[in-house]
Amino acid sequence: MPEYKAPLRDIRFAMQELLDFETHYQNLPGGEDASPDMVEAILEEAGKFAAQELSPLNQTGDKGCTLTDDGVIAPEGFKEAYANYVEGGWAGLAQDPEYGGQGLPESLASIVAEINGTANWSWGMYPGLSHGAMVTLETHATDELRNLYLPPLVEGRWTGTMCLTEPHAGSDLGLLRTKAEPNDDGSYSITGTKIFISAGEHDMAENILHIVLARLPDAPAGNKGISLFLVPRYNVNDDGSLAGANSVKAGSIEHKMGIHGNATCVMNFDGARGFLLGQPNRGLACMFTFMNNARLFIAQQGICHAELSYQGALAYAKERLQMRSQRGAVAPEKSADPIIVHPDVRRMLLTQKAYAEGGRAFSYLCAQLVDLAQKSQDDAERKRAEDRLALLIPIAKGFITEAGVEASSLGVQVFGGHGYIAEWGMEQILRDSRIAPIYEGTNGIQALDLLGRKVMGSQGQLLEDFVGEVNAFIDANRDNPEAGELVVELERHVKRWSELTGQVAAGIQKDPATLGSASFDYLMYSGYTVLAYIWAMSAVKAQQALANGSSETGFYQAKLATARFYFRRILPRNEGLAVSLVDDADTLLSLEEEAFAF
Numbered sequence: 001m002p003e004y005k006a007p008l009r010d011i012r013f014a015m016q017e018l019l020d021f022e023t024h025y026q027n028l029p030g031g032e033d034a035s036p037d038m039v040e041a042i043l044e045e046a047g048k049f050a051a052q053e054l055s056p057l058n059q060t061g062d063k064g065c066t067l068t069d070d071g072v073i074a075p076e077g078f079k080e081a082y083a084n085y086v087e088g089g090w091a092g093l094a095q096d097p098e099y100g101g102q103g104l105p106e107s108l109a110s111i112v113a114e115i116n117g118t119a120n121w122s123w124g125m126y127p128g129l130s131h132g133a134m135v136t137l138e139t140h141a142t143d144e145l146r147n148l149y150l151p152p153l154v155e156g157r158w159t160g161t162m163c164l165t166e167p168h169a170g171s172d173l174g175l176l177r178t179k180a181e182p183n184d185d186g187s188y189s190i191t192g193t194k195i196f197i198s199a200g201e202h203d204m205a206e207n208i209l210h211i212v213l214a215r216l217p218d219a220p221a222g223n224k225g226i227s228l229f230l231v232p233r234y235n236v237n238d239d240g241s242l243a244g245a246n247s248v249k250a251g252s253i254e255h256k257m258g259i260h261g262n263a264t265c266v267m268n269f270d271g272a273r274g275f276l277l278g279q280p281n282r283g284l285a286c287m288f289t290f291m292n293n294a295r296l297f298i299a300q301q302g303i304c305h306a307e308l309s310y311q312g313a314l315a316y317a318k319e320r321l322q323m324r325s326q327r328g329a330v331a332p333e334k335s336a337d338p339i340i341v342h343p344d345v346r347r348m349l350l351t352q353k354a355y356a357e358g359g360r361a362f363s364y365l366c367a368q369l370v371d372l373a374q375k376s377q378d379d380a381e382r383k384r385a386e387d388r389l390a391l392l393i394p395i396a397k398g399f400i401t402e403a404g405v406e407a408s409s410l411g412v413q414v415f416g417g418h419g420y421i422a423e424w425g426m427e428q429i430l431r432d433s434r435i436a437p438i439y440e441g442t443n444g445i446q447a448l449d450l451l452g453r454k455v456m457g458s459q460g461q462l463l464e465d466f467v468g469e470v471n472a473f474i475d476a477n478r479d480n481p482e483a484g485e486l487v488v489e490l491e492r493h494v495k496r497w498s499e500l501t502g503q504v505a506a507g508i509q510k511d512p513a514t515l516g517s518a519s520f521d522y523l524m525y526s527g528y529t530v531l532a533y534i535w536a537m538s539a540v541k542a543q544q545a546l547a548n549g550s551s552e553t554g555f556y557q558a559k560l561a562t563a564r565f566y567f568r569r570i571l572p573r574n575e576g577l578a579v580s581l582v583d584d585a586d587t588l589l590s591l592e593e594e595a596f597a598f
Contacts, residue, residue, distance in 0.1 A: 001055075001058055001059035001312075001424070001425025001428065002308055002309075002311045002312030002315065002425060002426075002429075003051070003055060003311075004050060004051055004054075004055040004058075004118055004119040004308055004311060005047070005051055005311065006043070006046065006047030006050055006051065006115045006118070006119075007307065007356075007357075007360075008043055008044070008047055009555060010357055010360065011043060011111065011115075011360070012043075013538075013541075013555075013559075014357075014360055014361040014364050015039070015111070015364060017541050017545070018361055018364075018534075018537055018538060018541055019361070019364055019365060019368060021039070021107070021364075021368070022036055024107075024368055024371070025039075025105060028105060028371055028372070028375055028376070029375045029376070029377055030103055030105070030375055031104075031105045031371070031375070033102075033103065033104060034104055034105055034108055038104075039108065042093075042104075042108065042112065043111070043112075043115075045088075046090075046111075046112045046115045046116070047115060049084070049085070049088065049090075049116075050115045050116050050118070050119035050120075051119065053081045053084055053085075054081060054116060054119035054120035054123055054124070055119040055120060056077075057075065057076075057077045057078060057081060057120055057123060057261070058119065058120040058121075058122070058123075058261075058425070058428075059425050059428065060075060060076060060077065061075040061077075061078060061120065061122050061123065061260065061261025062122075062258075062260050062261060062428050063075060063260065064253075064260035064261070065202065065253055065260070065261070065262075065263040067250060067252065067253050071201050071202075071203065071249070071250065072200075072201040072202050072203065072250050072253065072263045072265065073202070073203050074126075074202045074203055074204050074261070074263065075122075075260075075261045078123055078126075078202075078204060078261065079203055079204045081123060082123075082126065082127075082156075082204040082205070083204075085127065085156065086155065086156035086157065089102065090112065090127070090156070091127060091130065091154065091155060091156030092154040092155060092156070093108065093109040093112060094106045094108065094109035095134055095138075095150075095154045096138060096150075096154075099138075099146070099147075099150040099151050099154045100150075100151045100154045100155050101154045105371050105375075106293070106367065106370050106371055106374060106375075107364065107367035107368055107370065107371050109131075110293075110296065110297070110300065110363075110367045110370075111364070111367070113127070113128060113131075113297065113300065114300045114303060114304060114360070114363070117300060117301060117304040118303075118304040118305075118307050118308050119308075120261070121259060121262075121301060121304055121305070121432055122259045122260065122261030122262040122432070123261060123262075124304075125198050125199055125259070125262045126159055126199045126202065126204060126262065127156070127159070128297055129159065129160055129161050129162060129198055129199045130153060130156070130158075130159045130160040130199075131160075131293070131297075132160065132162050132211070132290050132293065132294055132297075133153060133159075133160020133161065133162070133209050133211050134150065134153055134154060134160065135289070135290040135293060136211050136228070136277065136286065136287075136289070136290055137149060137150055137153070137209075137230065137277070138150065139286070139289050139290070140228065140277040140278040140286045140289070141230065141275075141277055145230060145275055145277075148236060148238075148240060149209060149230065149232070149236070151240075152206070152207070152240070153209060156205070157205060157206050157207075158205050158206060158207040158208065158209055159199060159202075159204065159205040159207075159208050159209070160208065160209045160210070160211065161197055161198065161199050161200055161208060161209070161210050161211065161267075162197075162198075162211050162287075162294075163194040163197050163200075163210045163211060163212040163213070163231075163267055164176075164194070164213050164287070165194060165195050165196045165197075166178065166192065166193060166194055166195060167193060167195050176192075176213055176214070176215065176226065177192060177215070178190065178191065178192025178193070178194065178212065178213065178214040178215065178269065179191045179192060179214060179215055179217070180214040180215060180216050180217075180227060180229055180274065180276075181217060181271075182216075182217075183273070186275075187273050187274065187275055188214075188229060188273075188274045188275065188276060189271040189272070189273065189274075190212055190214050190229055190231050190248075190269045190271070190272045190273075190274040191269055191270060191271055191272075192214060192269050193251070193266065193267070193268055193269070194212070194266070194267045194269070195254070195266050195267075196254065196264055197210075197264065197265045197266070197267045198262055198263075198264050199262060199263060200250055200263055200264065200265030200266075200267045201233070201249065201250035201263055201265050201267070202263050206234075206242065207232055207233055207234045207236070207242060208232070208233040209230060209231075209232050209233070210230070210231040210232070210233070210248065210267070211228065211229075211230060211231075211277070212228070212229045212230075212231050212269065212274060213226050213227070213228060213229075213283050213284075213287070214226070214227060214229055214274075214283075215227065216280055216281065219280075219281055220281070223284050224281060225281055226281065226283040226284050227276060227278075227280050227281055227282070227283040228276070228277040228278055228282075228283035228286045228287060229274040229275060229276055229277060230274055230275045230277055231246065231248055231269065231272050231273070231274035231275075232246055232273075233245070233246055233248060233249075234246060235273060246272045246273055247269065247270040247271050247272040247273070248267060248268065248269050248270070248272040249267070249268060250263070250265040250266065250267060250268075251265070251266040251267070251268045252265070252266045253265055253266075254266065256435075257431050257434055257435070258428065258430075258431030258432035258433070258434060258435060259431075259432050259435060291393075291440070292366075292370055292373070292389050292393050293370060294440050295393050295394070295396070295397040295440045295441070295446075296363060296366050296367065296370065296393060296396065296397070297440075298397055298401060298436055298439045298440045299359075299362075299363055299366070299393075299396040299397045299400045299401060300363055300400075301401060301404065301433070301436040301439070302355075302359060302400035302401040302402070302403055302404025302405075302433070302436050303355075303356060303359040303360050303363060303400060303404065304404070305404040305405075305407065305408045305429050305430075305432060305433035305436070306352055306355045306356040306359060306403060306404045306407035306408065307356040307360075308429055309352060309407055309408045309410070309411030309412075309426065309429045309430075309433075310349065310352035310353055310356050310407065310411065312411055312415075312424075312425065312426055312429070313348065313349060313352060313410070313411040313414035313415065313426070314340075314349060316414060316415055316418075316424075317338065317339050317340040317345055317349060317414055318338050318340050319338060320338060320339045321334055321335060321336040321337065321338055321339070322336055322337075322338075322339045322342075323336055323337065323339075323342070324336060324337050325337050325341040325342070326342075326343070339414075345414060347569070348410040348411075348413055348414050349410075349414065350562060350565045350569070351406070351407065351410055351569075351570065352407040352410055352411065353562055354531075354535070354562050354565060354566045354570060355400075355403040355404070355406070355407045356407065357538075357559075357562065358531045358534045358535050358538070358566065359400045359403060359404075359531070361534045361537075361538065362392075362396055362400065362530060362531060362534050363396060363400065365392070365534070366389065366392055366393060366396050369385040369388050369389045369392070370385075370389065371385075372384075372385035373385040373386045373389055384465075387458075387462055387465060388462075388465070388466060390454050390458075390462055391450070391454050391455070391462040391463060391466055392466070392530070394446040394447070394449045394450040394454065394523065395446075395450060395523060395526045395527050395530055396527075397440065397441075397443070397446050398437070398443040398446035398447060398450070398523045398524075398527065399523065399524060399526070399527025399528070399530070399531070400527070401433075401436035401437045401439075401443065402437055402443060402524070402527075403527075404433050404436055405430070405433050405434055405436070405437060408426075408429045408430040408432075408433040409430055411426050411429060411430070412426045412427055412429075412430055443520065443523070444519070444520055446523060447519035447520040447522065447523035448515065448516065448519050450519070450522070450523050450526065451504065451515060451518065451519040451522050451523070452515050452519070455501060456505060456508065456515070460501060460502075460505070463497075463498070463501060464498075467494055467497070467498060470490070470494050470533050471491075471494065473487075473533070473536070473537065474487050474490060474491045474494070477536070477540050478491075480539075480540055480543060481543070482539065482542075482543035482546075482560060483536060483539035483540045483543050483560075483563070486532075486535070486536045486539055486563060486564070486567050487536055487540075489532075489567055489571070490529075490532050490533060490536045490567075493528075493529045493532055493571065493574055494529060494533075496574075496578060497525065497526065497529050500522070500525065500578060500581060500582060501522075503582045504518045504522060504581065504582060507582065507584075507585075511584075511585055513585040513589060514584075514585050516585070517583070517584075517585035517587070517588050517589070518581045518582065518583075518585075521577045521580045521581035522577075522581050524573075524577055525574050525577040525578065525581060528570070528571055528573060528574050528577070529574065531566070532566065532567065532571050535562070535563040535566045535567065536563065536567075538559050538562075538563055539559065539560055539563035539564075541559075542556040542557075542559035542560050542563075543556075543560065546560075
């Protein structure tokens with residue numbers, strides 16, 4: 001397994017140079033404490049914790065969790081690492097000080113989560129799921145519930161889950177059957193089975209708080225009849241102490257392709273005591289208040305796997321000797337040259353690097369917008385951030401997770417046969433990465449959301465506003481001596497993005513199935529184009545740094561070289577997507593079902 005080292009220089013580049021987080025935090029209500037010195041100290045300590053505590057547990061955690069009569073036991077070392085995480089005050093980094101949090105910006109906590117997740121994604125999911133529970137309780141719980149349940153959750157002594165999916169109902173939550181019967185004391189008895197519940201049960205915390213979707217007895221059918229409930233693993237007394245076990249437990253641990261270190265459980269609720277969150281029959285609306293955060297967290301998963309696989313592949317490529325460079329021996333004193341000299345290996349490494357670093361900056365841009373959507377006191381600025389997130393989150397979640405799987409596969413390929421052998425750890429990264437395109441709404445659903453609800457649903461306004469932002473950058477940098485060529489190419493793809501959107505809209509008017517047939521390719525075209533914007537901005541910043549006499553010539557020249565690689569070797573994939581996404585839906589639907597037989 002690669003020994004992870006947090007890429008702090010690239011993180012600083014994205015935060016400080018590309019996106020100016022310092023000014024962002026100074027202008028963000030509640031962000032004043034995130035001074036440059038404070039941010040630097042947090043990043044340094046997060047990097048140390050990830051490298052020293054989490055990375056060594058990543059491969060051993062792949063052995064999985066254990067279900068016993070007393071509950072689920074996390075992999076060896078996970079519980080101790082979590083205790084150190086709580087002791088370090090990391091759990092409440094961005095939470096409200098009223099409940100024991102530090103009140104720092106959400107974006108800073110998400111960057112720390114990226115560092116933890118790259119070192120050990122399975123472990124990082126435990127606090128990651130808790131974050132969703134915190135946001136849900138802060139937003140929708142009564143004062144009484146918040147005061148009782150949030151402080152230990154924010155401290156990290158308790159953890160949280162999201163219990164949505166049922167065996168017969170995957171992404172179609174309108175089909176769920178879990179019942180919530182009112183009790184005389186204002187609580188509810190929750191009965192039903194949930195599957196695929198990450199961190200559903202474990203021995204790392206004193207209590208686990210489940211956020212559960214269920215139906216009230218008089219609820220209407222479908223999505224409009226779903227309510228949201230808080231169901232603790234252990235009941236809680238009025239003074240915050242733990243009472244007896246609630247009627248909820250893990251029935252089994254799912255046997256998965258990857259992320260074995262996280263306990264993905266089948267959870268059985270047998271009249272478990274729970275409490276209503278928000279208004280009756282408004283559960284899905286409540287759930288969507290944290291969906292931007294959740295989908296951004298999964299987008300980060302793509303970055304995490306791309307980065308870790310890149311670090312492993314790069315180290316191996318520098319050491320592995322195989323054949324000679326086609327331009328002449330690079331290491332004549334050795335029996336062969338290191339494989340990093342070979343063009344095809346460079347292709348794979350540069351693809352990983354382009355996805356990891358470009359995806360990182362893309363996710364930080366989204367994280368800034370989350371800060372503004374949550375904290376800005378300017379109504380217009382908050383609305384702009386919400387609109388921009390509506391467009392960019394499905395692109396980030398869908399595109400970056402697809403890129404993460406590709407980058408992880410390339411990491412295996414760089415190692416050759418050794419990449420397929422478990423002891424190197426590269427195949428684990430690939431297995432772990434594969435769930436990301438499925439999590440938090442499959443990428444097919446993200447694509448439908450992007451094209452149907454966000455682009456078509458806004459009559460193209462959300463896209464037009466973002467394109468206006470990109471065009472302003474293009475106009476300002478068209479004549480840049482180093483990056484101008486990239487900027488002009490970006491302009492071509494952005495213009496075509498708008499044109500293709502119009503063609504798809506016309507197709508949908510003729511045949512509604514065009515929405516489904518075009519959506520995934522449309523999402524990928526959008527993703528490649530947004531990442532081109534990110535890499536064009538990165539190239540401009542790198543060129544400016546070099547022009548100003550920076551001593552870090554290697555770092556900035558690498559940025560320019562990677563940007564050129566992205567534009568010349570990856571962005572041209574849009575040419576094929578531009579053809580396929582406007583193709584007639586009959587290509588997919590004309591074949592009769594019976595003809596699929598074998």
